[in-house]
Amino acid sequence: xxxxxxxxxxxxxxxxxxxxxxxxxxxxxxxxxxxxxxxxxxxxxxxxxxxxxxxxxxxxxxxxxxxxxxxxxxxxxxxxxxxxxxxxxxxxxxxxxxxxxxxxxxxxxxxxxx
Amino acid sequence: xxxxxxxxxxxxxxxxxxxxxxxxxxxxxxxxxxxxxxxxxxxxxxxxxxxxxxxxxxxxxxxxxxxxxxxxxxxxxxxxxxxxxxxxxxxxxxxxxxxxxxxxxxxxxxxxxx
Numbered sequence: 001x002x003x004x005x006x007x008x009x010x011x012x013x014x015x016x017x018x019x020x021x022x023x024x025x026x027x028x029x030x031x032x033x034x035x036x037x038x039x040x041x042x043x044x045x046x047x048x049x050x051x052x053x054x055x056x057x058x059x060x061x062x063x064x065x066x067x068x069x070x071x072x073x074x075x076x077x078x079x080x081x082x083x084x085x086x087x088x089x090x091x092x093x094x095x096x097x098x099x100x101x102x103x104x105x106x107x108x109x110x111x112x113x114x
Numbered sequence: 115x116x117x118x119x120x121x122x123x124x125x126x127x128x129x130x131x132x133x134x135x136x137x138x139x140x141x142x143x144x145x146x147x148x149x150x151x152x153x154x155x156x157x158x159x160x161x162x163x164x165x166x167x168x169x170x171x172x173x174x175x176x177x178x179x180x181x182x183x184x185x186x187x188x189x190x191x192x193x194x195x196x197x198x199x200x201x202x203x204x205x206x207x208x209x210x211x212x213x214x215x216x217x218x219x220x221x222x223x224x225x226x227x228x
Contacts, residue, residue: 100211104157
């Protein structure tokens with residue numbers, strides 16, 4: 001069965017520090033992978049996506065993610081975190097095709113210390 | 115582009131009443147729309163998938179007679195929570211897809227049932 005695991009429920013980093021949010025997936029075929037960010041009481045904003053090609057994907061707001069098939073991972077990174085990055089981050093795998101469902105991880109809540 | 119709106123953003127209703135939530139794709143034709151439910155501090159759970167002009171497909175455990183979904187056009191889907199009860203209080207988020215393995219999310223609707 002398809003699944004997404006985000007091992008870290010809550011992460012706190014200092015402003016200006018680097019960030020890595022972990023995501024592991026389980027999916028039989030080639031996955032479509034996404035990272036979304038959600039501010040409190042808001043919908044989801046797409047940060048970046050991987051469908052194929054270059055395994056290092058650049059997104060908005062200075063985020064990037066690397067697809068590693070051998071590790072079934074799609075970790076999100078940012079070299080220098082800003083206070084405005086504090087939010088909930090969701091990794092998701094898309095099934096594509098006719099059903100085109102998204103399966104979400106449980107999310108990682110990022111807190112940024114001044 | 116790819117903007118999805120939801121209306122209302124917040125709704126408070128009395129127990130036993132029905133509530134309708136609208137989801138619109140503003141600048142593209144959505145062949146498929148999805149409805150999610152999100153409890154506080156939890157991830158998004160897919161409730162149902164709807165394709166324009168056909169019946170919605172509900173996920174296991176979701177009562178189709180309680181959560182009525184209509185996808186009457188390529189830009190509009192509605193979710194009606196019938197005979198709402200306090201346990202139906204949640205954050206409901208829709209998304210829309212134009213068939214490119216990607217979903218675009220609405221801003222969500224906060225439902226509170228008294």
